[in-house]
Amino acid sequence: MTSAVAPHLAYKVKRQRRIVTPEGIALPITVGARGARAGALIIDYIILLVTTVAVTLGLIFIANGLGLDGTMRDMNGAEEFMIIVISVFWFLAWNGYFMAFELGPRGATPGKRAVGLRVASRDGGRLTPEAVIARNLLRDIELFLPLFLIFLAPTGEGGAAGWGALLWFLVFMLFPFFNRDAMRAGDLIAGTWVVEAPKAKLAEALSTSGAAAQGTSRITGAEYKFGEEELSVYGEYELQTLERVLRDDRQESIEAVAETICRKIGWNPGSGDERAFLEAFYSQLRARLEGDMRFGKRKADKYS
Amino acid sequence: MSAATASAIPAQKGPASIELETPSAIEAAALRSDRFRLEREDEWRRLEDILTRIEKGRVRSVSDEDVLALPALYRMAASSLAVARETSLDAATIGYLESLVQRAWFQVYGPREGFFRWFRNFLGGNLSKSVREIWLDICIAAAVMVAGTIVGWLLVARDREWFYTLVPAQFTDQRQPGASREVLLDSLKVEESAAGMSAFAAQLFTNNTGVCILAFALGFAFGVPSLMLLVHNMAVLGAMLWLYNSQGLTGEFSAWLAVHGTTEFFAILLSSAAGLHIGRKMAFPGRRSIMAAVAESGQRGAQVMVGVTIMLVFAALLEAFPRQLATSETRALLGGFMLIFWLTYFFAFGRGKEVKAA
Numbered sequence: 001m002t003s004a005v006a007p008h009l010a011y012k013v014k015r016q017r018r019i020v021t022p023e024g025i026a027l028p029i030t031v032g033a034r035g036a037r038a039g040a041l042i043i044d045y046i047i048l049l050v051t052t053v054a055v056t057l058g059l060i061f062i063a064n065g066l067g068l069d070g071t072m073r074d075m076n077g078a079e080e081f082m083i084i085v086i087s088v089f090w091f092l093a094w095n096g097y098f099m100a101f102e103l104g105p106r107g108a109t110p111g112k113r114a115v116g117l118r119v120a121s122r123d124g125g126r127l128t129p130e131a132v133i134a135r136n137l138l139r140d141i142e143l144f145l146p147l148f149l150i151f152l153a154p155t156g157e158g159g160a161a162g163w164g165a166l167l168w169f170l171v172f173m174l175f176p177f178f179n180r181d182a183m184r185a186g187d188l189i190a191g192t193w194v195v196e197a198p199k200a201k202l203a204e205a206l207s208t209s210g211a212a213a214q215g216t217s218r219i220t221g222a223e224y225k226f227g228e229e230e231l232s233v234y235g236e237y238e239l240q241t242l243e244r245v246l247r248d249d250r251q252e253s254i255e256a257v258a259e260t261i262c263r264k265i266g267w268n269p270g271s272g273d274e275r276a277f278l279e280a281f282y283s284q285l286r287a288r289l290e291g292d293m294r295f296g297k298r299k300a301d302k303y304s
Numbered sequence: 305m306s307a308a309t310a311s312a313i314p315a316q317k318g319p320a321s322i323e324l325e326t327p328s329a330i331e332a333a334a335l336r337s338d339r340f341r342l343e344r345e346d347e348w349r350r351l352e353d354i355l356t357r358i359e360k361g362r363v364r365s366v367s368d369e370d371v372l373a374l375p376a377l378y379r380m381a382a383s384s385l386a387v388a389r390e391t392s393l394d395a396a397t398i399g400y401l402e403s404l405v406q407r408a409w410f411q412v413y414g415p416r417e418g419f420f421r422w423f424r425n426f427l428g429g430n431l432s433k434s435v436r437e438i439w440l441d442i443c444i445a446a447a448v449m450v451a452g453t454i455v456g457w458l459l460v461a462r463d464r465e466w467f468y469t470l471v472p473a474q475f476t477d478q479r480q481p482g483a484s485r486e487v488l489l490d491s492l493k494v495e496e497s498a499a500g501m502s503a504f505a506a507q508l509f510t511n512n513t514g515v516c517i518l519a520f521a522l523g524f525a526f527g528v529p530s531l532m533l534l535v536h537n538m539a540v541l542g543a544m545l546w547l548y549n550s551q552g553l554t555g556e557f558s559a560w561l562a563v564h565g566t567t568e569f570f571a572i573l574l575s576s577a578a579g580l581h582i583g584r585k586m587a588f589p590g591r592r593s594i595m596a597a598v599a600e601s602g603q604r605g606a607q608v609m610v611g612v613t614i615m616l617v618f619a620a621l622l623e624a625f626p627r628q629l630a631t632s633e634t635r636a637l638l639g640g641f642m643l644i645f646w647l648t649y650f651f652a653f654g655r656g657k658e659v660k661a662a
Contacts, residue, residue, distance in 0.1 A: 021382075021409050021413070022413070023379065023382060025382045025385070025386065025405065027402065027405060027406050027409065028402055028406075029406070080503045083503035083506065083507075084503055084505075084506040087503075087506040087507055087509075087510055088506055088510075090510070091509070091510045091513070095513075104361070105358050105359055105361065105363070105411065106359050107410060118410070120410065121413075122595070122599070123596075123599075124413075125413060126413045127413070128603060129422050130603035130604070130606045130607050131599075131602075131603050131606070133606040133607075133609065133610060134602040134603050134605060134606035134609075137517055137520060137521060137606060137609055138521045138524065140514075140517060140518065140521060141518065141521040141522065141524075168525075172524075185524055188595070188598055188599075188602075189524065189582055189598060189599065189601075189602030189605070190599060190602050190603060190606070191595070191596070191598075191599025191600070191602065191603065192599075197407075198402070198403030198404075198406045198407055199403060200399050200400045200402075200403040200404070201400070202345065202348065202349070202352075202396075202397070202400045203396040203397070203400065205338045205341060205342060205394070205397075206338075206394070206396075236393055239393055240393070240395040243394070243395050243396065244395070247396060283335060286335060286337075286393050286394070287335055287336075289393055290335065290336065290337050290391060290392065290393055293390065293391060293393070294391065
C-alpha cells in the first residue's frame with residue numbers, strides 16, 4: 001500500500017490548478033488533456049460535417065423536386081432562395097456551432113461533453129459571451145490555415161513565402177504545446193481555458209458499515225482494536241490509499257494490503273477476514289488522524 | 305499480539321443537539337466527520353439534482369424555489385467543503401464536494417445572461433463603447449488604409465506592370481490599363497433586373513466575413529499581418545482608382561464603390577483595428593499582467609467583430625441591390641448616408657450614458 005500514486009493520477013497532478021471563486025473558495029481545477037481536446041475537436045467536426053452535408057443534400061433534393069437545374073443562369077426566385085438558405089446555413093453552422101454550445105449551461109460542445117471537458121473563465125469569474133466569441137473567432141487561423149498550408153507549401157506553388165506562412169501558422173497550431181495550461185491562441189485572447197468537467201458520485205460513508213462501525217467482524221466475530229503505536233505508523237496518504245482499496249473492493253488487493261499492514265504493525269496475518277480487518281483499521285486510523293487534525297496536528301504520510 | 309492499551313475507538317462525544325435530531329444512520333456513523341457528512345448529505349444531493357437538471361438543459365423542470373435556492377445551496381456546499389478539508393480525511397467525500405462546488409460554481413457564474421438580453425445591451429451601447437475604446441487602433445488602421453491606397457495608385461502610375469501584380473485575375477476581365485472609357489463605364493452600368501441578386505448578396509456576405517475574421521485573427525501576432533493584409537487590399541483599390549481616373553471616371557467609380565464600400569471598408573477597418581488592438585495590448589499591457597490585458601482586449605475585439613458581422617450583412621445587401629440597380633447620384637447618396645450612420649452610431653451614440661456612469 002506504500003506504492004506510489006497510480007500513473008494516471010500522477011499525470012493528473014501535473015494538470016491540477018487552483019482557482020479562487022469570487023467568494024474566496026479555492027477550487028481544484030484539472031486542465032483538460034491535449035489528447036482529449038483533440039478527440040473532442042474531431043468528434044465535433046465529424047458531427048458538423050455530417051450534419052451540414054446531410055442538410056445540404058436534403059435541400060438540393062428538394063430543389064431538384066422543384067425542377068431547378070442548379071445553374072446560376074436564368075435563376076428563378078425559388079432557386080435563388082435555395083442558394084441563400086444553403087449559404088446562410090453553412091455560415092451559421094460552421095461559425096455558430098461552437099459558440100452556441102459553449103454558451104449553454106454545460107459550457108461545452110457535444111464533442112467536449114463526450115470526453116468530459118468544458119470551457120471556463122481563467123480568472124474564476126463569469127464566462128461571458130464575448131469570451132466565447134473571441135475564442136472561437138481564432139479557430140480558422142489556428143487549424144484550417146495551417147492545414148491548408150501543410151498541403152500547399154510542399155507543392156512549391158507559394159515559393160518561399162508559402163513555407164514562411166506554413167511555419168508562421170504552425171506556431172498557432174502548436175501553441176497548446178508551448179504553455180503548461182494547454183491554451184490555444186483563442187483561449188489566450190478570450191481569457192478562457194478548457195478544464196475537465198467534474199463528475200463525482202457521493203460514495204457510501206465507509207465508517208457506517210461493516211467492521212468499521214461495530215469494530216467486530218461479521219464473519220469471524222473477531223474484534224479488531226489497534227493501539228496507539230500501531231496506528232501511528234501511517235499518515236493521511238496511506239489512509240487515502242487504503243480508502244481507495246476498500247472502495248475498489250478487489251479481493252486480491254485487499255489481501256495484499258492487509259498482509260502489508262499486518263507485517264508493518266507486527267501482527268500475524270491471518271486469512272479469510274481481510275476486509276473486516278481493513279475496515280476496522282481504516283476507521284480507527286481515520287478517527288485518530290482526524291482527532292489530531294482538530295488539535296492542529298497533521299501527519300501527511302508514514303515518513304512524517 | 306492483540307490490541308494494546310489505549311485503543312483509538314472512535315469518538316463518542318459530540319454536540320448534544322446533533323444526537324437529538326439525527327436518524328439512525330448518523331448515529332451509526334463511527335466517525336465525527338462522517339456524522340458531519342450524513343447530516344448535510346440531503347442538501348448536497350438536492351444541489352446535485354438541481355445542477356444535473358440545469359446541465360441537461362431541462363431548466364424549466366427546475367422549480368422557482370430551487371432556482372432561488374441555488375446560490376444558497378452553492379454557498380452551503382462550499383462551506384461544507386471548507387469544513388471537510390479541515391476536519392475530514394474521507395477523500396471520496398472531499399472529492400465529491402469539490403466537484404459539486406465546481407459544478408455549482410459553473411452554473412452560478414456561468415454564461416447565464418441569456419442571448420437576447422446580451423444582444424440588446426450589445427446593440428444598445430456596448431458595441432459603440434467597444435468601438436470607441438479601440439479608437440487609437442482605428443486611427444492606425446485608417447492611416448494604413450489610406451497609405452495603402454496611395455501606394456497602389458503611385459505604383460501603377462509609375463509602371464503599369466504593377467497593375468497585373470496587384471489586382472487579382474478575377475477583376476482584370478476588361479478592367480485593365482488601356483481599356484477604353486466605354487468599357488470601363490460599362491462595368492459600372494445599372495442592371496435591369498434584380499434576379500440572382502440576393503444569392504449574390506449571401507455569398508458576398510460569407511466571403512467578406514471570412515476576410516474580416518482573418519484580419520482580426522491575424523492581429524494576434526502584434527498586429528503586423530493585419531496591417532500587411534490591409535496595405536495589400538487597399539493597394540488594389542488604389543490601382544483600380546488610378547485606372548478609372550485615367551479615363552476621367554473617378555466620380556462614377558467612387559459612387560459605384562461607395563454604396564456598399566463605406567460600410568464594407570468600415571467593417572474591414574474595424575476588424576483590423578480590433579486585431580491590432582489585441583496585438584498592441586500584448587506588446588504594451590500597461591500595469592496589468594499580459595494575460596489579463598490580452599484577455600480583456602480579446603473580449604473587446606470579439607464585440608467589435610460581432611458588430612462587423614452585422615455591418616457586413618448591410619454591406620452585402622447594399623452591394624447586391626442598390627449598387628447594381630441605382631444610378632450614380634443615388635449610389636453616392638446612399639454610400640454617404642451609410643457612412644454618416646455608422647459614424648454617428650459608433651462615436652456619438654450612448655456617449656451621454658457613459659459620462660453619467662463615470
